[in-house]
Amino acid sequence: MTDADPTLWTLFLSTVALRPYVFVFLAVYLFSNTLVFGFLQTLWFTVGGYFLVFLAEFSSTRTGFPFGFYYYIDTTRQQELWLSDVPFMDSLSFTFLAHASYMTALFLCAPLWRRRSDVQIVDTKAIRRSPSVLVLTVTLFVLLDIVIDPVALQGSRWFLGQIYGYYEEGVYFGVPLANFLGWGIVGLALVMLHRVLDGVYRSRPRRAWGMAWVPYRGLIGPLLYLGVFGFNVAVTFMIGEHTLGWSICFCSALW
Template identity: 30%
Template structure:
C-alpha cells in the first residue's frame, strides 16, 4: 500500500540520491539549476507561464506553491543526465547548454504523455495536439532548461557513471510505461534517446581505449 501510494515520489528521490552519493563539484551547480527549474514550475502553476496552464495531483506528495518537492529531484536527475551527455560531446559550454536543453525537450516528449496518462501526476487545463500537451510547454522546457544551465560552469565528465546510469534507468522506465499504455509516439522518442545514448557511450569508450593504448605505447617506449 505504501509503495503503491508513494512509489513515484520515492523513485524520484532515490534516483537523485544515487547520483548525489558519488559527489562531484558540478553537482552543486546542477542542484542550483534544478532549483531554478522548480521555481519556474511554481510560477507556471500559478500564472500559466512558461509552460501553459496546469496543476499537480497529490500523487507526488508534499508541495510548495502547488509544486511537489519531488520535482526538485526530477529536475536534478534529468539535468544531470542531459548535462553529462551534452558536455561530453563538445568543449564549448554554450553548445553544451543548447544540446542539453534540446535533450530536456526530448525527455518531456517521452515523459509528459506518461505522466498525464497512466501515472496521473499532473493535469493540463488546456489540451494540446501532442497527447493533450500544449506545444507552448515544450518551448517553456527549452527556455527554462537553457537558462538554468547558465549557472553550470563546468562539464560533468563522461566517466561520471552515476548520472549516466540513473538517466538511462529513468528513460527505460518511461519507455516501458509508454509501450504498455499504447503511447507509441512517446515510446519512439524514448527509443531514439536510448539509441543516441548508446552511440555516445560507444564514442566515449573508443576515446577511453584510444587514450589507454597511447599510454601503454608510451610506457613501452620509455622502457
C-alpha cells in the same frame, strides 16, 4: 497544523515510499555530480536549481509562463511533501534531469580517456562553456520531456497516479507545445546556473576535480540519462501507448 496533520518527517518518509524510483534517480545524480564537481557545487546546484524550477512551476500554474497553463491535483497532499501548490519531488527531479543531460552532452562533445579498466571524460573549460555543449544539453533536456510528459499525463494508468493536467488538451499526446518551450527556457537557465557554480568551484584546488577519482565516473551521468529515458519508454509501452512508444523510439533513432 492540527494534531491530525502529518509531520514534516512523516511526509518525507511517505514521499520516499510513494516515489521510490525518483529517489533512486536522485541518489545516482547526487553520487555522480559529487564525484565530478564536488560536494559544495552539488549542494548549491541542487538547492538553487530546485528553487529556480519551483518558481517556474509556481508561475506557470498562475500565469501560464513558461510551461503553459496547467494545474496539480492535490490528492497526495497528505502523502507527500508539497510547496505551495507544487509537489516537492516534481521540481527537485529537474536537477537530476539537467545533470544527466549535461553529462551526456559532455560525453558526446569532449574527448575520452581510455584504458582497460577505466573511461573518463576529458573536458576543459573551453569545452564546458562551448555553444555546442550548451545547445546539446538543452536539446537533450527537452528530449527527455518529450518522453516524460505524455506518460506522466497518463499517471492514473500506472503507479505515478494522476497528479496534474492541462486546462486545454495539447497537440502532442495531450501536451501543449508551450510546455516544451518552457523546458527549453528552464534547461537553459539550469545550464547557466551550473556554469556560474562551475566557475566558482572549479577554480579551487581539489582532488581530481571532485571527491575521488572513480573508474568510469564520467559515464554515470550518461547512464542516468539512458535510465530515465528507458524507464519512461518502458512505462509508455506498459500502459499500452504503443503509438507514442514507437514514435519516441523512431525519433530517437533518427536523432
